Amino acid sequence: MSTPAAEDTGSPAPDTGLHADRVARRTDGRLIVDGVTLALRPGETVGLLGPNGSGKSTLLRLLAGVLPTSTGVVTLDGRPLPEVGRRATARRIATVEQHTHTQTELTVREVVALGRIPHRRAWSPASAVDARAVTEALERAGLTDRAAQSWHTLSGGERQRAQIARALAQEPRELLLDEPTNHLDIQHQLDLLDLIADLPVTTVIALHDLNLAAMYCDRLLVLDTGRTVAEGTPAEVLTPALIKEVYGVDAEVHHDPGHPVIRFLRRGSGTP
Numbered sequence: 080m081s082t083p084a085a086e087d088t089g090s091p092a093p094d095t096g097l098h099a100d101r102v103a104r105r106t107d108g109r110l111i112v113d114g115v116t117l118a119l120r121p122g123e124t125v126g127l128l129g130p131n132g133s134g135k136s137t138l139l140r141l142l143a144g145v146l147p148t149s150t151g152v153v154t155l156d157g158r159p160l161p162e163v164g165r166r167a168t169a170r171r172i173a174t175v176e177q178h179t180h181t182q183t184e185l186t187v188r189e190v191v192a193l194g195r196i197p198h199r200r201a202w203s204p205a206s207a208v209d210a211r212a213v214t215e216a217l218e219r220a221g222l223t224d225r226a227a228q229s230w231h232t233l234s235g236g237e238r239q240r241a242q243i244a245r246a247l248a249q250e251p252r253e254l255l256l257d258e259p260t261n262h263l264d265i266q267h268q269l270d271l272l273d274l275i276a277d278l279p280v281t282t283v284i285a286l287h288d289l290n291l292a293a294m295y296c297d298r299l300l301v302l303d304t305g306r307t308v309a310e311g312t313p314a315e316v317l318t319p320a321l322i323k324e325v326y327g328v329d330a331e332v333h334h335d336p337g338h339p340v341i342r343f344l345r346r347g348s349g350t351p
């Protein structure tokens with residue numbers, strides 16, 4: 080889905096979700112995100128690529144309103160995030176961070192139920208709607224049979240899926256995920272990305288695996304030292320020249336029907 084007004088003018092139309100306009104974040108005198116603009120189209124899946132330390136996690140935090148921008152603005156339906164407020168933002172935007180610290184004494188179901196907090200009035204008990212959202216999120220993440228298990232006994236991959244379930248229970252319209260396939264075996268990586276790509280939710284997902292990004296993302300944004308170096312469809316962005324420039328590695332890109340497939344070449348030998 081796309082928003083013609085935003086495409087026609089190149090500037091965000093109101094009421095169309097989340098936009099970053101020339102956002103920058105300066106930490107210890109260093110620009111770690113440097114003038115990034117991203118206008119999300121409702122329902123699309125945008126992959127955030129870039130080497131270690133290129134600013135992906137920081138950009139996701141700026142988009143979530145967890146970190147304030149040093150310059151530039153993030154807007155939700157045309158309103159700057161600080162104006163929208165934490166609670167209203169949390170009803171719209173769910174995030175899954177790379178490293179999540181969760182109280183270890185909670186069960187999986189209780190962790191997932193944390194996603195309902197922005198929807199509940201202070202001190203009010205969970206409603207039937209809350210319970211249903213939690214049950215559905217557990218089911219979607221394949222964790223129904225782990226619901227009563229305590230969080231600290233979960234494997235790394237199961238914890239990752241529990242965090243995804245928490246984000247789904249939040250029923251967001253925008254979902255921001257930081258390397259959600261870390262720790263997951265290949266079946267669960269594909270299951271998770273299938274699930275995310277099929278959600279009627281606008282998603283930004285930081286990924287390291289270029290082939291998974293090519294398979295599942297509608298659009299890619301590539302960061303290098305905090306700056307956008309490429310943006311477009313996977314076929315437009317994932318060229319051997321870009322991969323060499325950004326990651327310093329040689330690759331062949333095959334354009335199979337549907338999406339590009341990247342084959343990395345062994346370093347030094349010049350042979351696959």
Ligand SMILES: Nc1ncnc2c1ncn2[C@@H]1O[C@H](COP(=O)(O)OP(=O)(O)OP(=O)(O)O)[C@@H](O)[C@H]1O
Pocket residue numbers: 106107111129130131132133134135136137138
């Ligand atoms: N609070 C902070 N204080 C100082 N430097 C920071 C802080 N947060 C991030 N950085 C630096 O900013 C840069 C970007 O970090 P960020 O975590 O956004 O990168 P990334 O692209 O997500 O990296 P990775 O792929 O390794 O997860 C890094 O060099 C990091 O060391």
